[in-house]
Amino acid sequence: MSNPIPPTQAASTRTVIIGSGFGGLGAAIRLKQSGDHDFVIVERAQDVGGTWRDNTYPGCRCDVQSNLYSFSFAPNATWSETYPTQPEIYAYLKGVAADAGLGPHLRFGFDVEDVTFEETSGRWRVTATSGAVFTADVVIVASGGLAEPKLPDVEGIDSFAGPIIHSAAWDDSVDLSTARVGVIGTGASAIQIIPAIAPVVDHLTVFQRTPAWVLPHPGKVVSQRAKALYARLPFTQRIARWADYWMREALVIPFVKRPSMMAGAEKQAIEHLEAQVADPELRAKLTPSYRLGCKRILISDDYYPALASSTTTLETAGIERITPSGVMLADGRTVELDVLISATGFYVTDNPMAGKIHGRQGRPLADAYTGALPSYLGTTFPGFPNLFMVTGPNTALGHSSMVFMIESQLNYIVEAMGVINRAGAALIEPKASVAEAHAAAIDEKLPSTIWGSGCASWYLTEDGRNVTIWPDFTFTYRSRTRRFVRDDHLLGLRPGSGSGAMVEGSVPAR
Ligand code: NAP
Numbered sequence: 395m396s397n398p399i400p401p402t403q404a405a406s407t408r409t410v411i412i413g414s415g416f417g418g419l420g421a422a423i424r425l426k427q428s429g430d431h432d433f434v435i436v437e438r439a440q441d442v443g444g445t446w447r448d449n450t451y452p453g454c455r456c457d458v459q460s461n462l463y464s465f466s467f468a469p470n471a472t473w474s475e476t477y478p479t480q481p482e483i484y485a486y487l488k489g490v491a492a493d494a495g496l497g498p499h500l501r502f503g504f505d506v507e508d509v510t511f512e513e514t515s516g517r518w519r520v521t522a523t524s525g526a527v528f529t530a531d532v533v534i535v536a537s538g539g540l541a542e543p544k545l546p547d548v549e550g551i552d553s554f555a556g557p558i559i560h561s562a563a564w565d566d567s568v569d570l571s572t573a574r575v576g577v578i579g580t581g582a583s584a585i586q587i588i589p590a591i592a593p594v595v596d597h598l599t600v601f602q603r604t605p606a607w608v609l610p611h612p613g614k615v616v617s618q619r620a621k622a623l624y625a626r627l628p629f630t631q632r633i634a635r636w637a638d639y640w641m642r643e644a645l646v647i648p649f650v651k652r653p654s655m656m657a658g659a660e661k662q663a664i665e666h667l668e669a670q671v672a673d674p675e676l677r678a679k680l681t682p683s684y685r686l687g688c689k690r691i692l693i694s695d696d697y698y699p700a701l702a703s704s705t706t707t708l709e710t711a712g713i714e715r716i717t718p719s720g721v722m723l724a725d726g727r728t729v730e731l732d733v734l735i736s737a738t739g740f741y742v743t744d745n746p747m748a749g750k751i752h753g754r755q756g757r758p759l760a761d762a763y764t765g766a767l768p769s770y771l772g773t774t775f776p777g778f779p780n781l782f783m784v785t786g787p788n789t790a791l792g793h794s795s796m797v798f799m800i801e802s803q804l805n806y807i808v809e810a811m812g813v814i815n816r817a818g819a820a821l822i823e824p825k826a827s828v829a830e831a832h833a834a835a836i837d838e839k840l841p842s843t844i845w846g847s848g849c850a851s852w853y854l855t856e857d858g859r860n861v862t863i864w865p866d867f868t869f870t871y872r873s874r875t876r877r878f879v880r881d882d883h884l885l886g887l888r889p890g891s892g893s894g895a896m897v898e899g900s901v902p903a904r
Pocket of ligand 1: 455456457458540546547548561578579580581582583584601602603604690713737738739740850851852
């Protein structure tokens with residue numbers, strides 16, 4: 395995608411959107427659809443696509459169906475598989491951005507360093523590491539929850555002599571074909587990488603800390619007939635989308651209300667393991683001891699066969715430290731390696747972006763992940779006027795498409811911006827009491843859900859609070875974000891343009 399307008403110094407705009415993945419592109423398109431064209435999308439990379447631009451590791455694909463993992467307003471009749479591959483999702487997002495004419499709004503290479511609310515002007519200042527600055531009335535933070543790769547906190551990692559490749563920063567230039575390769579991690583990224591590289595490498599060692607629950611992969615190639623039908627009669631693709639949606643929505647019952655109902659799926663996963671791994675010792679190592687769904691449920695038909703291959707070793711002894719030539723295990727053995735692949739996830743509850751954003755009195759948005767600052771529907775925050783966060787606290791899902799949640803948030807954001815315009819207000823933020831009640835209701839609900847059933851996961855903070863998952867049906871979230879509830883918010887004017895005080899549900903006289 396072209397970037398015809400170069401980044402400008404201290405430019406002013408109505409809205410800055412941070413990030414150009416599903417969240418940022420969706421926000422931009424919804425603003426355009428509402429008639430608002432006064433925005434820029436700042437992006438640290440050189441292209442749109444977010445996580446689907448960055449995760450180029452072999453085997454990368456989405457574990458949600460393509461018809462559901464796409465914008466409702468931009469269906470794609472040409473998905474080649476029911477579960478889309480990374481190159482196809484990346485191409486889809488680039489196409490969506492181009493079709494919406496977002497090129498002139500994009501500012502690539504703008505790596506956000508600081509986002510600060512300026513009390514004197516009542517506006518936001520968004521600064522890049524390059525020194526470029528945008529001032530704006532509104533900021534939409536859409537930088538993503540899985541954007542900052544995390545290497546394992548293991549002694550000696552800096553001493554490793556070979557390349558260390560994180561799953562989200564794949565390096566194609568490293569030749570794996572004659573290498574002894576180690577993979578740390580057995581999560582959603584690892585279980586796609588391992589079968590993709592196992593046939594290629596000289597020897598593969600997988601370092602597992604906790605086994606994953608793995609179900610058979612239901613993915614298929616989309617037939618030419620289905621594609622033709624979707625193109626000719628788009629409502630048929632909408633029906634397929636809704637079928638996928640409701641099938642997944644039914645999972646909220648075991649996830650949230652009756653975790654014991656997962657026993658049936660656990661049986662299916664064990665049968666899958668038994669059918670694919672003959673060695674009882676290996677099977678034992680791969681059998682989880684926590685409730686299925688507590689961590690993300692994985693789907694794969696080729697993960698277990700890759701682990702059972704004669705050129706793969708599964709190590710479960712635990713990593714003591716990394717040495718220049720490989721890994722020393724907790725039981726004293728060493729594994730010699732040429733390349734180390736780290737499929738160890740992301741900074742989520744400690745996402746550095748939240749530490750770069752400061753509201754009134756310089757308060758960091760990182761407080762939203764410690765429990766100190768409540769959010770309103772994971773999107774707005776008391777003391778952060780006109781700041782909206784896409785995929786904020788407690789909006790992630792274990793069972794369905796994040797694109798659905800993002801679109802729900804965008805409904806609220808566009809409604810809120812419309813209210814600001816129509817009411818003649820300049821500033822809007824949720825009432826602290828309402829946000830506190832929202833956060834308290836979530837905190838009360840989560841411990842009895844599957845995510846509170848006793849495993850460690852990236853959904854939890856170090857002190858065990860779940861600040862990532864939305865513990866309910868997504869249609870409940872959709873209905874709560876459909877309308878802007880004015881009584882839940884404080885509205886006000888900018889300092890110097892009348893009474894700067896924020897008042898409940900109405901606008902102070904100018
Ligand atoms: P992840 O789920 O956080 O998994 C990280 C893995 O690394 C876990 O197995 C973890 O073990 C292990 N690990 C971390 N530190 C370690 C250490 N010091 N020593 C040994 N093992 C260590 O990360 P991810 O696989 O990148 O997935 C993150 C999320 O991205 C997913 O849950 C999903 O939402 C998304 N994703 C989706 C897809 C898809 O759609 N197919 C693909 C990739 C990612 P423990 O389990 O013991 O902590």
